[in-house]
Amino acid sequence: MAAESAYVPPVSDYAFLYREAFGLDLVDRATGGELSADDAIEIIAGAGEFAASVLAPLHTVGDRVGARLVDGDVRLPDGFAEAYQAFVEAGWITAEAPVTAGGDGLPGVVRAGLGEIWNASNAAFALCWLLTAGQIHALDAAASDQIRETYLTKLVSGRWTGTMNLTEPDAGTDLGAIRTIATPRDDGTWGISGQKIFITWGDHDIAENIVHLVLARTPDAPAGAKGLSLFVAPRLLVNDDGSLGDRNAITTVAIEHKLGIHGSPTCVLAYEDATGYLVGEVGGGLAGMFVMMNSARTEMGFQATGIADRAYQQAAGYAAQRVQGAVIDRPAGTPIAEHPDVCRLLLSMSSRIFAMRALGVHTADLFDRDETALAEFFVPILKGWTTEDAVAVTSDAIQVHGGMGFIEETGAAQHYRDARIMPIYEGTTAIQSNDLVGRKVVRDRGATAEVLFGRIEQTIAQLQRQEHPVAARTAERLTRAVAASRRATASVLGFAAAPRDAYAVSVPYLMLLGTLAGGWMHALAVVAVLAHDGSSDEDAARLTSADFYGAHHLPRVHMLAETVAAGEIG
Amino acid sequence: MAAESAYVPPVSDYAFLYREAFGLDLVDRATGGELSADDAIEIIAGAGEFAASVLAPLHTVGDRVGARLVDGDVRLPDGFAEAYQAFVEAGWITAEAPVTAGGDGLPGVVRAGLGEIWNASNAAFALCWLLTAGQIHALDAAASDQIRETYLTKLVSGRWTGTMNLTEPDAGTDLGAIRTIATPRDDGTWGISGQKIFITWGDHDIAENIVHLVLARTPDAPAGAKGLSLFVAPRLLVNDDGSLGDRNAITTVAIEHKLGIHGSPTCVLAYEDATGYLVGEVGGGLAGMFVMMNSARTEMGFQATGIADRAYQQAAGYAAQRVQGAVIDRPAGTPIAEHPDVCRLLLSMSSRIFAMRALGVHTADLFDRDETALAEFFVPILKGWTTEDAVAVTSDAIQVHGGMGFIEETGAAQHYRDARIMPIYEGTTAIQSNDLVGRKVVRDRGATAEVLFGRIEQTIAQLQRQEHPVAARTAERLTRAVAASRRATASVLGFAAAPRDAYAVSVPYLMLLGTLAGGWMHALAVVAVLAHDGSSDEDAARLTSADFYGAHHLPRVHMLAETVAAGEIG
Incomplete structure (x- = not known):
């Protein structure tokens, strides 16, 4: 039986991405010289060691024991509280929080690496951090000084954790259907009543207090999303002197039995005239939530990369030691990693993971540099494409294990189970694709898409100046892929009069652009590798990975372009 | 919360396949007039009602409670034993067994439908039947009269069940590494010692006795697979008068904790000088096992279709009743089934399922008619392609449910977990693809592949005689797909001097041919529908399904052809 593999943080990939892949020191540029790539790599390596x-080590117990509801309170497995305290004391939450909120304000490109590492080492745990980080951004953007003082400082210090309370039984994708009511009280607070479901880390025992950010409807508010306001409601009420008081009227009714991420408690919360505090303006709830959305969706790209890489590492480790049968053209005793089809699976996984990781860094970099149009163009692509591809990678990781992959003790199945929520939460792939088609492509008549295609063509021109066969093949493949992507974009724009047709192929179109962007990331890597002599083992591996992606994944663009062109369904 | 969906047997699809899709009454042809399609549909409908x-109704409890090991014996959840007895009494095991073994000898095309139905209604249960049916074939081909009398009759009657004991901790794909020893005794029996793992339904409490078919090595046997012989070893020894005696020295050491099919006990069995009886010749073990292999692998195609269809039915049922948000161009209160992307997911699933189902019937028909070369050509394709596609279908079914899909109580996750073993057991997809490339394509220099392409071109010619736009589009798409498949086949044949390259792209090649064959099945459906007026709702749905498959799935052939042409990896 395979023991659970250790986690090895992908420091060398981040070093390559920060220093070389984009042709300059990304971190230096993002921070105006305050930090260099070398500094960032040290941070990444430290985070990796901590993770x-x-x-x-808590990844497996989080799955096997999981979060449990005991007498109305959620309990995490032994070790989670201590790990959280160590995480806080090491300063990781503060490090990532914006300077305006009292954090260290690490740039997005570094947060990309950290996000991947927390998620790879323990995705269930990372969700607690992810929701807290999201709430920090939301409060930093909209909260009053009093809320900043009382809540935001505690979140940034890591002493309290945060949650997002959006979904209700009949209000998932459609937030306009939210029925939770917030009624003003004479003392300026609000009484919140209603039921919220799917609340990640909605209750737990690993920090002192929990701050819920709640979307609710005020009395006489207009129907739909415009009637929603945002409130802070703590698990334990906070006294005027900042000390913790009584339990707020928020009950954990149940926790969900899920396919995966069992270490992340998913709660049903009942609000019964619970005390809340308005964040921002009445009716400004959805705007407040949107602040978090780009960040949370980008973060999903890092989670996808992390879960996929952990699954890959486990499969690669198993294949490197497992001996079974003769391997064609190799001596007896050669492990299965050299079976041609196991090579294929491992390269399929690793080449996808590099593409995801690089696009995550590139998107963060665009945000760091306020190149907002292209950054926001990539958000739904990163969220939708990486999470779908990550599910495929975790499936491949099971396949590498053969029959052992189906046995829970092996650990491969956990990644597969954990991964499956990613294309659903923070907006399903369909929601991402509607955002992409509606707001990012049709609205500007394809102008931003054309910016992307133009940049890829610049990379193709760089490849064409190289003599190397991988550069030549990559340039040729990418040229055809860009042409197919332009045709697909024209198809999408052509459906403007029949939006059902556009939305019928919006997911294929999203996957097409993600696949294309992944090919571009590999092309940038080829250019960077060939910019120095390109002869080290690591360089050779990067060229092989790019070549494999070009032969096995990039051709999907042509398949999807044909699908997009077909448009309407049924 | 969605209740678990009822199972609706796909009677109308089998009626279409038996009567129309292949242009004649398949059942009549297969049985030389003994049975007609009408008879077969009655059998299918009866099986569907029983299932x-x-x-x-035992599908969910099989998962939640699962098989448990209690004091050394495996216990199934309440209801399994009664269901098995009802299954036996209804005559389903006898119905499918060959006439030579004392069964009713239903033709393969009907067994295809039955196999799907048992697996769709309860895949964990169906595995017990599947292994028993396989053993019936193996004993019918090779066993002595005494073994036939003592064991085969009991298996055919359904009173005892059968298992296959191949795998050992270091002998999975590589059966030549088997170390279990069978030593001859003076009384003509054999003493079997060793450990077998992954034994499906290796112990249970739903039938009187269990007959293990064991692959073991005789003393002084040659190394490798040639040294293996086949033995029957019953759980309870059988007295001379046929009554049941003591427990044989076979201990259930453990049952596996698996990702899915929890209702199917997967056992670790320890043989300690257990009594066994030789089947066939010493050293003829692997040949005996190969008898079962075509049948078991074909059967996997029916399991894939069944699990995929059950997942589809649940998703379609949920989408038809779930209302959430506004649906573009549809009135308020329209359920999510009309969201363009939900339409896409549902059509993606159902068009794949029809393709799988039809190819399963076609493969069975080729075996029924002893068109062995093409039938055996399809075996690895059917096993590899349908099981991989079925996993994708179960993933889509989760996606249709949104967040509810990730909650175990919904039931969608079970299909996803159950399905994941299919591309692994009975030979992984890589093993299937090696069989396809090595034995079915390279060995005859592509001659059988060319027979397939020629038949598809006959269907294209039929489509071209129609005026209907779906026929025109299908013909055009299929023409390009056949051309790409010919190129891919030429690529594979071109790698003959570098077999590692061929095996590096053998899975993509297998998926290409499966996808192509699926497109052909839809094309046959288009021809059949347009042969009558083609205006009923069912006809329209078949045309839509074919058109969707052609736009969304068939283009994968072009992607895979590019991958296959690239050959070598790393």
């Missing part, structure tokens, strides 16, 4: 030693 | 009322 591997503190978070990764 | 829906007796087997389907």
Whole structure:
């Protein structure tokens, strides 16, 4: 039986991405010289060491024991509270929080790496951090000084954690259907009543207090999303002196039995005239939530990369030691990693993971540099495409294990189960694709898409100046892929009069652009590798990965372009 | 919360396949007039009714409670033993067994439908039947009269069940590494010692006795697969008068904790000088096992279709009743089934399922008619392609449910978990693809592949004689797909001097041919529908399904052809 593999943080990939892949020191540019790539790599390596030693060992127990509801309170497995305290004390929450909120304000490109590492080592644990980080951004953008003082400082210090309370039984994708009511009280607070479901880390025992950010409807508010306001409602009420008081009237009714991420408690919360505090303006709830959305969706790209990489590492480790049968053209005793089809699976996984990781860094970099149009263009692509591809990678990881992959103790199945929520939460792939087609492509008549295609063509021109066969093949493949993507974009724009047709192929179109962007990331890597002599083992591996992606994944663009062109269904 | 969906047997699809899709009464041809399509449909409908009322209700409890090891014996959840007895009494095991073994000898095309139905209603239960049916074939081909009398009759009657004991901790794909020893005894029996793993239904409490078919090595046997012989070893020894005696020295050491099919006990069995009886010749073990292999692998195609269809039915049922948000161009209160992307997911699933189902019937028909070369050509394709596609279908079914899909109580996750073993057991997809490339394509220099392409071109010619736009589009798409498949076949043949390259792209090649064959099945459906007026709702749905498959799935052939042409990896 395979023991659970250790987690090895992808420091060398981040070093390559920060220093070389984009042709300059990304971190230096993002921070105006305050930090260099070398500094960032040190941070990444430190995070990786922390994650591997503190978070990764709780990955399995989080799944097997999971979060449990005991007498109305959620309990995490032994070790989670200590790990959270160590995480806080090491300063990781503060490090990532914006300077305006009292954090260290690490740039997005570094947060991309950290996000991947927390999620790879322990995705269930990372969700607690992810929701807290999201709430920090939301409060930093909209909260009053009093809320900042009382709540935001505690979140940034890591002493309290945060949640997002949006979904209700009949209000998932359609937030306009929210029925939770917030009624003003004479003392300026609000009484919140209603039921919220799918509340990630909605209750737990690993920090002192929990701050719920709640979307609710005020009395006489207009129907639909315009009637929603945002409130802070703490698990334990906070006294005027900042000390913790009584339990707020928020009950954990149930926790969900899920396919995966069992270590992340998914709660049903009942609000019964619970005390809340308005954040921002009445009726400004959805705007407040949108602040978090780009960040949370981008973060999903890092989670997808992390879960996929952990699954890959486990499969690669198993294949490197497992001996079974003769391997064609190799001596007896050669492990299965050299079976041609196992090579294929492992390269399929690793080449996808590099593409995801690089696009995550590139998107973060665009945000760091306020190149907003292209950054926001990539958000739904990153969220939708990486999460779908990550599910495929975790499936491949099971396949590499053969029959052992189906046995829970092996651990491969956990990644597969954990991964499956990613294309659903923070907006399903369909929601991402509607955002992409509606707001990012049709609205500007394809102008931003054309910016992307133009940049890819610049990379193709760089490839064409190289003599190397991988550069030549990559340029040729990418040229055809850009042409197919332009045709697909024209198809989408052509459906403007029949939007059902556009939305019928919006997911294929999203996957097409994600696949294309992944090919571009590999092309940038080829250019960077060939800019120095390109002869180290690591360089050779990057060229092989790019070549494999070009032969096995990039051709999907042509398949999807044909699908997009077909449009309407049924 | 969605209740688990009822199971609706796909009677109308089998009626279409038996009567129309292949241009004649398949059942009449297969049985030389003994049975007609009408008879077969009655059998399918009866099986469907039985499965829906007796087997389907145990699908969930099989997963939640699962098989448990209690004091050394495996216990199934309440209801399994009664369901098995009802299954036996209804005569389903006898119905499918060959006439030579004392069964009713239903033709393969009907067994295809039955196999799907048992697996759709309860895949975990169906595995018990599947292994028993396989053993019936193996013993019918090779066993002595005494073994036939003592064991085969009991298996055919359904009173005892059968298992296959191949795998050992270091002998999975590589059966030549088997170490279990069978030593001859003076009384003509054999003493079997060793450990077998992954034994499906290796112990249970739903029938009187269990007959293990064991692959073991005799003393002084040659190394590798040639040294293996086949033995029957019963759980309870059988007295000379046929009554049941003591427990044989076979211990259930453990049952596996698996990702899915929890209702199917997967056992670790320890043989400690257990009594066994030789089947066939010493050293003829692997040949005996190969008898079962075509049948078991074909059967996997029916399981894939069944699990995929059950997942589809649940998703379609949920989407038809769930109302959430506004649906573009549809009135308020329209359920999510009319969201363009939900339409896309549902059509993606159902068009794949029809393709799988039809190819399963076609493969069975080729075996029924002893068109062995093409039948055996399809075996690895059917096994590899349908099981991989079925996993994708179960993933889509989760996606249709949104967040509810990730909650175990919804039931969608079970299909996803159950399905994941299919591309692994009975030979992984890589093993299937090696069989396809090595034995079915390279060995005859592509001659059988060319027979397939020629038949598809006959269907294209039929489509071209129609005026209907779906026929025109299908013909055009299929023409390009056949051309790409010919190129891919030439690529594979071109790798003959570098077999590692061929095996590096053998899975993509298998998926290409499966996808192409699926497109052909839809094309046959288009021809059949347009042969009558083609205006009923069912006809329209078949045309839509074919058109969707052609736009969304068939283009994968072009992607895979590019991958296959690239050959070598790394």
